[in-house]
Amino acid sequence: MTLSKQLMALIAALLLLVFLGTFLISVHNTRDYLEKQLESHAQDAATSLGLSISPYLAERDLATITSMTDAIFDRGFYRSIRIEDMQGKPLVDRVLPVQLEGVPEWFIDALPLTTPEGTAALMDGWVQRGQVLVRSHPGYAYRQLWQNIAGMLRWFLVSAAIALLIGVLLLKRVLRPLKSVEGQADAICNREFPILEPLPRTPDIRRIVEAMNRMSAKVRQMLDELERLAAGFRRQAYQHPVTGLANKRFFMDLLVNQIDSTEEFSHGLLCLVQLKDFKRYNDERGYSAGDALLEAAARELEKVSKQWPRSQLAHLAGADFALLVEECADDQVVPLAEQLVAALAGLYATGKLDNPDVGHVGIGWFDGRQSASELLAEADMALRSAQRQGANGWHFSRLDATEVVRVRGAAEWREFIGEAVERDRIRLQYQPVVACGDRQLLHQEVLVRIPQDLENPDHSRLLTAGLFMPQVESLGMAVDIDKAVISRLLRQLRDSADEQTRYAVNLSLQSISTDGFVEWLSGQLAEHRDHASRLIFELPEYGVVSFIDRVTALLGLLAGYGAKLSIDHFGRSFSSLAYLRSLKVDYLKIDGSFMRSIEENSDNQFFVQALAEIAHGLEIVVIAEAVETESVWKILPSLHVDGAQGYFIGRPE
Structure with a gap:
């Protein structure tokens, strides 16, 4: 019973007692x-x-x-x-x-x-x-x-x-601030920190409101300080102090993680960009001018990077920059190289250089077989070849090798993927996500597969998402794949005797940005309302930041059916952590690049722990990706990580 109802009951009891006494007398x-x-x-x-x-x-x-x-x-x-x-x-x-x-x-x-x-x-x-x-x-x-x-x-x-009516009105007026305090407490739980104004006149309630206002401000201040600390540490540990781009350590961890993640990265390009005669430029004009040149170069290269959604730009050292572009096709090499050369030419147009020969670009091809060091060596050789070609030259290096899968053209890929969807050849595999410590199953992540031979799917090799999803997205067919996966999963949940396990489904950014997809998803969840609460939808961090309005609308839809939302590969971008407050997501999956040898990397440990503390303050479950060794698994509880996923935990089945 609420306080107002208790007070009204007390007043009614007192009135009744007074009446009975007066009546009897x-x-x-x-x-x-x-x-x-x-x-x-x-x-x-x-x-x-x-x-x-x-x-x-x-x-x-x-x-x-x-x-x-x-x-x-x-x-x-x-x-x-x-x-x-x-x-x-x-x-x-x-x-x-x-x-x-x-x-x-x-x-x-x-x-x-x-x-x-x-x-x-x-x-x-x-x-x-x-x-x-x-x-x-x-x-x-x-x-x-x-x-x-x-x-x-x-x-x-x-x-x-009459007395009760007047009492109710007076109580509502007097206790109205308490209702606001209740809303304030709920808002704090929902990662919002309002301040109640004006203050009530009743002294006791006024003190309660003042105490809640102080607590709200204090919690906000604590989270702000923790976010600033984590952001400051991230800048210090993972960003170049001059350009603000990812530094060499961050880029190498990301590169190694991506090369080991065949589910996401099957082929792509590594571009090395080097400014010419930068040491002489520093000696002649001073380090301040050199830093200004590096900043200008970083901004020009960022313009190129933003045109490629799945890319990572880094400042390795001195005048050396690197750009990793995932799932880049053969016919996109020349446009990318020309954009990078144009960026170098744009740097000359700023007037900071006297010589139009600004730098060179070396591009190495990743086909899914090289290690990180081999890919770097290939790109470095291409850079040396570009330097021999003359001013602002570029060179593309690709090792001769037989592709893992048969090469298909765009039209053939479209026909293959369309037929797989139409004939219901989409296959699902599941990888467990478990709680740190007791290994209790939190949920299963759904991984998408397509048989290489659609005519004989049960005895054919399954193509991983890393092999076909780049083609799917480039052809604008991601919505078809997402709909097929969600429909198939909901049918399996309907027919399964298991009514407890949750399943995490990756959504393409192309889907949530397509008109009509959210309405279709709403219809599916309404049709399978009994199972909708067992679904977790995952979006990559860069997509969440880019489509914040659509993600907010998606969150409202999912909340109505009890479904959850997770941010995948968190930490790859250097965006502010403040947006987590407004989004109210349920899960945060820390990118696997932070897990590589984390037991030996105190910087990664500090960042992961600080991120976990911030997330827990916002009631977000934190999960580590790419947990491949027992040593990484054992250190996660001390970093306050809630769950883990990776080959050490379990392979897709």
Whole structure:
């Protein structure tokens, strides 16, 4: 029961108690008064009648005595009048039966009225000849008592209703700040920190509101400080101090992680960009001018990087930059190289250089087989070849090798993927995500597969998402794949005896940015409402930041069906952590690049722990990706990570 209801119940109880006390006292006093009135009325009548008939009794004039007695009795105010001689023999005896109209029997039984008998002596001189006995009729007294009590009850009910109404209005006004405090507490739990104004006038409630305001401000300050600390550390540990781009350590961890993640990265390009004669530029113009040149180069290269959604730009050291572009096709090498060369030319146009020969670009091809060091060596050789070609040259190096899968053109890929969707050849595999410590299953991540041979799918090799999803996205068919995966998963949940396990499904950014997809998803969740709460939808961090409005709308939709939202590969970008407050996601998956040898990397440990503390303050579950070794698994609980996923935990099945 709420405080307002408790107070209203207390007020009602007090009013009832006061009424009952007043009512009982009033009833008792009224009954005593009426009984005394009945006694006085009977005694007065007996005395008056006795004086009137005494002379006639001495003369034995019974007719006159009877007439005078009847004259009084017929008025109806008396229950009985009896005139008797000294031997008790009745001379006149009149009795009126007690008949009460308009008064309930239960009332008469509950409040009986005594009717005292009035007596008067009949005298003949100094000799008593008899006596008069009179009892008043209680009917009028009962009627008056009933009317008084009924009127009192009506007045109480009306006044109580008015008092309760006024009390409710006053309580609502007085307790309104408490409702606001409740909303403030809920807002704090939802990662919002409002300050209540104006302050209430009631001193006690005012102090409560002031205390809540201080707490809200303090929690906000604590989270802000923790976010600034984590962001500051991330800048110091993973960003180049001059350009603000990812530094060499961050880039190498990311490169190694991506090369090992065949689910996501099957082929792509590594571009090395080097400014020409940067050391001489520093010597001639000073380090301040050199830093300004590096900043300008970083901004020009960022313009290129932003045109490739799945790319990572880094400042390795000195005048060396690197750009990793995932899932880049053969026919995109030349446009990318020309954009990078144009960026170098744009740097000359700023007027910071005297020589139009700004730098060179070396591009290495990743086909899914090289290690990180081999890919770097290949790109470095391409850079050396570009330097031999002349001003602002570029060179592309690709090792001769047989592709892992048969090469298909765009039209052939479109036909293959369309046929796989139409013939329901999409296959799902599942990788467990478990809680740190006890390995309790948190959920299963859904991984998408397509048989290489659609005619014989049960005996064909399965293509991983890293092999076909780049083609799917480039052809604009990601929505078809996402719909097929979600539909198939919901059917499996409907037919499965397991009613507990949750499943995480990756959504393409292309899907959530496509008109009509969210409406379709809403229809699917409504149709499978009983299983919708078991779904977790995952979006990559860079997509969440880029489509913040659409993600917010998606969150509202999922919340209505009990489904959850997770941010995947968190930490790859250097965006502010503040957006987590407004999004209210349920899961945060830390990118696997932070897990590589984390047991030996104190910087990564600090960042992961700080990120976990921030997420827990926002009620977000933190999960580590790419947990491949026991040593990494063992250190996660000390970093306050909630769960883990990776080959050490379990392979896709």
